[in-house]
Amino acid sequence: MRLVITGARGQVGTQLVDLARERGHHVVGLAHGGSGGLELTDPGSVRAAIEAASPEVIVHAAAWTDVDGCELDEDRAMAVNAEGTGHVVAAARAAGARVVLVSTDYVFGGHAPDHDETATVDPRSAYGRSKVAGEQALGGEDAIVRTSWVCGRHGPNAVRTVLRLAQRGAPLRFVDDQIGRPTFVDDLAPALLHVAEAGLSGTIHASNATTLSWHGFARAIVEAAGLDPDVVEPIATGDLDPPRPATRPARSVLVGTALDRSGHGSLPDGRVARPARRRDPPRAPRALTPPPHPTTPPTPTHPNHPKFRRSWS
Numbered sequence: 001m002r003l004v005i006t007g008a009r010g011q012v013g014t015q016l017v018d019l020a021r022e023r024g025h026h027v028v029g030l031a032h033g034g035s036g037g038l039e040l041t042d043p044g045s046v047r048a049a050i051e052a053a054s055p056e057v058i059v060h061a062a063a064w065t066d067v068d069g070c071e072l073d074e075d076r077a078m079a080v081n082a083e084g085t086g087h088v089v090a091a092a093r094a095a096g097a098r099v100v101l102v103s104t105d106y107v108f109g110g111h112a113p114d115h116d117e118t119a120t121v122d123p124r125s126a127y128g129r130s131k132v133a134g135e136q137a138l139g140g141e142d143a144i145v146r147t148s149w150v151c152g153r154h155g156p157n158a159v160r161t162v163l164r165l166a167q168r169g170a171p172l173r174f175v176d177d178q179i180g181r182p183t184f185v186d187d188l189a190p191a192l193l194h195v196a197e198a199g200l201s202g203t204i205h206a207s208n209a210t211t212l213s214w215h216g217f218a219r220a221i222v223e224a225a226g227l228d229p230d231v232v233e234p235i236a237t238g239d240l241d242p243p244r245p246a247t248r249p250a251r252s253v254l255v256g257t258a259l260d261r262s263g264h265g266s267l268p269d270g271r272v273a274r275p276a277r278r279r280d281p282p283r284a285p286r287a288l289t290p291p292p293h294p295t296t297p298p299t300p301t302h303p304n305h306p307k308f309r310r311s312w313s
Contacts, residue, residue, distance in 0.1 A: 001025045003196065004055040004097070006038060006088065007062030011152035012102060016059060016189045023193065028053040032062065040084030043091075050091035057196040060088050061102040063131070070127035071246035077126050082133030089137050098141050100195050105148035105180060105207070107132050110249025117203045117256040125246040143195050144203045148254055149217075152185030158214075162221040166231060172222075176215035176234035179251040181207040187267045194264040205256030210270030 003020050007013035008029025017029045030038040030049055039045040040062060050058065063081050064070060070077035085101060092099045106128035107121040123129045135144050151157040165172050183206070191206045212220070219229040237248065259266050 001057060001197065002053070002055045003027045004030060004050060004053045004058040006030045006040075006058065006060050007032075007102075009154075010061060011150055011155045011157060012185055012188060012192070013059075013061045014154040015152055015185045016061065016192055019189050020193055028055065030062070038062065040087060041079045043087040046084070046087040047091045047094065050088070050095050050097070054095060055092075055097045057098050057100060058088060058092050059100045059102070059192055059196055060085060061192075063102070063134075065104075065127070067106070067125060067127045067248070068245045070130060071125055074126035074130070077130040078133060081127070081130035082137065085134035086137040089139065089142070092142075093139070098143070098196075098199070098201075099138060100143045100145060100192060101135065101138055102192070103135055103144050103146045104128070104131050105146060105249060105252035105254055107135070107146065108249055108252055110178075110252045113251070114253040114255045115205075117205050117258055124249065127246060128249075141201055143201050145192060145195055146203065146205050146207075146254055147183045147188055148180050148207045148252055149182040150185060150188065151182055158182070158217065159221055162218045162232075163225055166222045166225065166227050169231070172218060172232045173235040174213075174215040174218040174232060175237045175240070176213045177237050177250065178248050179211060179213050179253060180249070181209070181211055181253055182217055182270045183207045183267065184270065191259060191264060191267060194259075194262065198262055198264075200258070200262055202258065203256075204258040205254040206259060206267055207254040208267045208270035211253050212270075 003025050005013050005017050005020065005027060008017050009031040013029065013031070017027055020027045032038055032040070038049050062084075064077055070081075089099055104127075105115070106125060107123050108115045108119065108128075109122035109124050112119065121132050121135075123132050138144060149158065151159045162172070187208055188206055194200075195204060215232060215234045218232045222232055223229040256266075
């Protein structure tokens with residue numbers, strides 16, 4: 001299959017490019033910046049890059065994912081995440097290609113126990129609104145794959161941030177009233193490739209099956225690294241000082257049946273990173289089990305450290 005993967009230097013894109021090539025697909029990875037880089041806000045740039053690649057499927061993983069940055073500049077968020085996705089779709093139609101869009105749990109307000117693939121979107125942030133607008137640019141032959149709390153082998157993510165901070169030995173504070181599902185790219189990338197290969201369309205939810213608070217996730221990461229999980233202290237979102245610009249979903253648990261029905265199967269329970277060899281990125285053993293003490297299902301949320309970015313672009 002001829003594939004274009006946007007966001008090819010991001011957490012999801014990097015691993016997806018490698019996996020698709022391992023499986024024998026012809027892959028063109030497009031990323032922002034540099035010579036010949038993809039500029040999503042420039043329809044001519046998008047059209048030229050996709051026309052040259054002549055793909056059958058485009059996995060559109062590129063996005064501006066700085067949630068607070070989007071809140072402070074919603075026009076830019078819309079230009080990249082909404083209009084930029086529209087440019088990708090238009091170029092795909094001209095090339096006769098389908099689009100698989102990587103989207104987010106932030107399209108939901110987070111007030112339901114969980115959100116299935118038929119749930120009504122209700123974004124509470126500029127980032128969420130821009131991703132909803134991007135979803136709406138897709139056609140009936142395309143697929144939307146929503147995921148959450150992405151952690152991969154490449155780039156910044158919650159696992160790396162927690163380990164770095166924990167190794168300093170100072171107390172860490174993570175919110176315990178934001179609930180969701182961490183998703184590891186080792187599991188997400190094969191699901192995305194399956195959606196592309198199988199010609200799936202419509203809305204698909206793809207998150208690992210462990211539900212945690214950010215506080216619970218941080219404790220599990222620290223404990224898996226052989227450090228003292230008690231260095232991780234809970235804090236309420238309302239007590240963050242300074243408060244974050246963007247509203248986070250209070251509970252953004254993604255559930256769904258589309259992957260099961262397609263024959264791929266749902267993503268497994270989550271995994272918590274444990275450092276492998278010294279030079280390797282943090283890796284993750286299976287079976288993240290919630291700590292026994294939280295009374296709400298555990299979920300990661302790290303809004304009190306600006307360097308932590310939800311990023312797959």
